[in-house]
Amino acid sequence: MDEPAVVLHVLELHAYYGESHILHGMDFRVHEGEVVALLGRNGAGKTTTLKSIVGLVSKRRGSIALRNNELIGRKSFEIARLGVAYCPEERGIFASLTVKENLTLPPVTNPGGLSAAAVFELFPNLAERQHSQGTKLSGGEQQMLAIGRMLVSGARLLLIDEPTEGLAPVIVAQILTILQRLRDQGYTIVLVEQNLRFLSSLADRSYIVEGGRVVDVFDAARFAANIPKVESYLGI
Amino acid sequence: MIYGQLLIGLINGSFYALLSLGLSIILGLLNIINFTHGALYMMGAFAAWLLLAHAGIGYWPALVLAPLIVGLFGMVLERLLLSRVYRLEHLYGLLLTLGLATVIEGLFLNEFSAIGRPYPIPRALTGVWQLGFMTLPIYRAWVIAASVTVCAATWLVIERTKLGAYLRAGTENPALVGVFGINVPRMVTITFGFGAALAGLAGVLAAPIYQVTPLMGGNIITVVFAVVVIGGMGSIAGSILTGFIVGLIEGLTKSFYPEASSLAVFILMAVVLLIRPTGLFGRATTLTSNAGASSHAPPVLSGPAKAYLMPALVMTTFLLVAPAMLYPAFLMKALCFSLFALSLNLLLGFVGLGSFGHAMFLGTAGYITGYTAKAWGWPPEAAIAAGIGMSMLLGAVVGFLSIRRQKIYFAMITLALGELVYFFFLQIPFSGGEDGLSPVPRGRLLGVLNLENDITLYYLILALFLAGFFLVFRAVHSPFGQALKAIRENEPRAISLGYDTDRIKLVAFILSAGVAGLAGALKVFVFHIVSLPDVFHSTSGDVILMVLAGGVGTIFGPVVGAFLIVGMQQYLAPLGTWVMVVEGAVFALCVLSFRQGLVGQMAKILGRPL
Amino acid sequence: MTTQPDIVLETRDLTKAFGGFTAVDKVNLRIRRGAVHALIGPNGAGKTTCFHLLTKFIAADSGQILFNGRNITAARPHQVANLGIVRSFQISAIFPHLTIRENVRLALQRKQGWDYAILKPEAALATLDDRADELLAAVGLTEDPSTIGASLSYGRKRALEIATTLALEPSLLLLDEPMAGLGREDIARIAELIRTVSRDRTIIMVEHNIKVIADLCDTITVLRRGRVLAEGDYATISQNPEVVDAYLGGGHG
């Protein structure tokens, strides 16, 4: 069977915060159009992995290949222009910008980015508050804004850190639908997420991260059949 | 008469607006209070003058060339130096630019001396218009028109394009803005260059009106700071409008009450801060935001109280025997400045509050002590107590006005209030104006000890120094000190734990003012005189340098720093104006590559708190 | 009108508008002493704003807040905290460059009333270390107490925040999404902790994790667009069609 092309290939990735060595040889690959999840306990290094990819952790070695481009050694803004969008855990909404300004902040780096109007259609809550200061939004609204903002640059590779945190169940369901739709539209997504039910209907592959490296991997079928095993990795 | 004054006000306002606009943009973008702004303005004027004097290039080409030169210079400055401090606590940026401004102004002073140089009005703009109620010199009309146009155009570009959003977002979280695909460093350099060019342009416009002198920047910069505070920091339109308003108000005061005209801006600022702490056009910030991971520099190594015992003994022993080796006058001066530096370090190192007008406490205590001792014949102990008391009272007032504002704003407000105090002592008759208050008799302590004897005075000062040292040490290593650290780290969280943070900060501020007051009171007796330099902002700068050179947030650093800098000043005195250059360079160097200071560095090497 | 003794906190027509937008609209809450009371609702319903109002971080436009029958509408935020109403933040709030022990100790020393103890030696603080370490252990922060707060991962920062909040032994604890960002094992641990500490105090919590709410809370108030939509125990609430529609969505349970 013909596999789709590898979009992102992380190989033997080590990363450091100052002196502390956090990632100890992360290895995983993401194919075109896939949704890949990183799972693991608090402090396992999931966020650090995403930050290393977008260049927010500068001290890293190993290899991060985005199609034919090596990302290690590149600056964040160059990485972004290669078509990578990132939604941080703490959401990164700017207090000095209005909701609308936050949304339209990322320059369009690739064709096919959503317009502000299209994002407001996805999240009607935001439309109503578009002239408020960004951080005056409720926690959940900020999360929606952060997800919406990823879609305006037209990047096809989305790195999303804990998108359902702090969202009401109805909204979680809505985000799930949106991510599924994005997958169907051919976006490639790397997701850090703790909500297993959410993942089971979304992820094509899930990597278990522990102590800064991948210790196991489940494809969708194996994931569904082995929920107890996954849970035991997460310490339940 | 009144129209004439208003016109002068409007002209000044034009320069304030141009300068505060550039300052605001840089402040908004880099979160750096750009002290070099005055120097850049002066360089613009000099560029025009040099172009004319040495290359025969006239006003119109200079109007383009000079801002270009200054802008390029700004970009080089930003790339080579400022960019190294972005990751640090914002105060370091302020300190670095302060050092650089001193170097630039010192160099120009050496080269061109303080003499003013006239610059001719371009032929096309000479002459006047008769308006009936007044005569309007055409050049002045041109300056106003040019300033308004440039300000409005800049405002439009920033507000109406995405540039403004990039700039604001870049201030908050440059790393994240980079992740969105924006080349933040380049954007920063260009913007800084633009802000510098605006200052350069103001300089060229000013050349035909004022004399071109190396001092022209230093004279205007504190007023411009006040304008930015009044306008509300972060508001571009606010600083433009306020620039003109302040100019006009100054003009009005000049015609009704000329003595107060230099004070007017600062009084206006105090009033605005009382009524609208965010400034006229500033956005209100609520308490609800909270810092998850802030950009503080990690605090220095600290340890349990007993770890400091040995070094304290060494210090005390040295000071006890020092008069055998060193001049008492030098030692006494150094001890006074040590106390002064300790008081500043209490705020800067342990609460994260950079007080940039700290000389106001030194000077105020000095004047009160000096006056009560000289004019009323008070004994030294009473005069000192009066000085400290007044200084603490001033501390309460200044603290009340400034304490609610965070960090960098706090720095700017204290600086401007310090300026207010300076002008107050300049104007008030009892201070002796430019001559100062002298001779102040040392008198007899408690009617017994004759302080006219240098050695007696030295040991009195040493005793009081040790008391002050212990007080600051204790305050830092107490539950109170711990609460201060909590506030520095995350104020909303401290409040939610039940700390009355405003009051705790105010107490720290008053305590600091008290110790600074002690230093000022003692200093009067050492020199028999108190004069304007004691309240001037250069003294505030000196004491910051002492703390920085010794080690911010260390226990012994301020003392070591004070000895170092006082010694250096003494040693370099024969060099004349070069002292300024050397001091400024030391300042910049400390910020760039020696941030832990001497004592901080030693603590690191020895692996123990000092 | 008098309040019954078993009501700890009562709000009367609490209202707050931002510009023209009413975030909290005539909310009347009555919190029973000893209860674990949940405040739930869709994103932007006004839950966090309610917390800001109750702790005076934001001043209400109108309405009253009564704590143990006493009107605290005009109190200042730190005074509210000292009356025993302590909150956690929705986005984790710690003192990043202090050690985790110092973080907790700051709450403990507050209770000692040492805010202005300028001359008290630091050694006095060491007497609080044992209690601080106990609290750290209780939330599962078993690392070296001299670890710097900033180096913790997000989830563990939350645990630290909770330990600090508990150190104040508040009589009324306001928890804003205590589980957000926590891994499953930590959720279980913190839930257990909340259950334990709820024995001698009242808790109001905002949370989107329905399982936690169902397990822990006796009473649930549902807000929508700043107004109270429904109130009751989990069984009642989860059957309410309006709540299902506005908040829970179809697939919960």
Ligand SMILES: Nc1ncnc2c1ncn2[C@@H]1O[C@H](COP(=O)(O)OP(=O)(O)OP(=O)(O)O)[C@@H](O)[C@H]1O
């Ligand atoms: N700025 C930092 N400095 C030092 N250490 C850090 C820093 N940020 C994270 N760490 C450490 O790196 C490790 C991995 O953190 P990371 O944030 O990647 O974890 P995570 O898997 O995303 O956890 P969580 O589920 O809690 O978000 C943790 O042990 C954490 O303590």
Ligand SMILES: Nc1ncnc2c1ncn2[C@@H]1O[C@H](COP(=O)(O)OP(=O)(O)OP(=O)(O)O)[C@@H](O)[C@H]1O
């Ligand atoms: N300071 C403010 N200025 C303007 N609007 C605000 C402000 N604070 C909150 N809002 C608005 O009020 C509404 C309620 O916000 P709140 O934070 O209370 O929601 P919440 O119920 O806590 O939601 P979530 O579950 O997403 O955290 C939101 O629509 C928000 O945008």
Ligand SMILES: [Mg+2]
């Ligand atoms: Mg994470």
Ligand SMILES: [Mg+2]
């Ligand atoms: Mg909320």
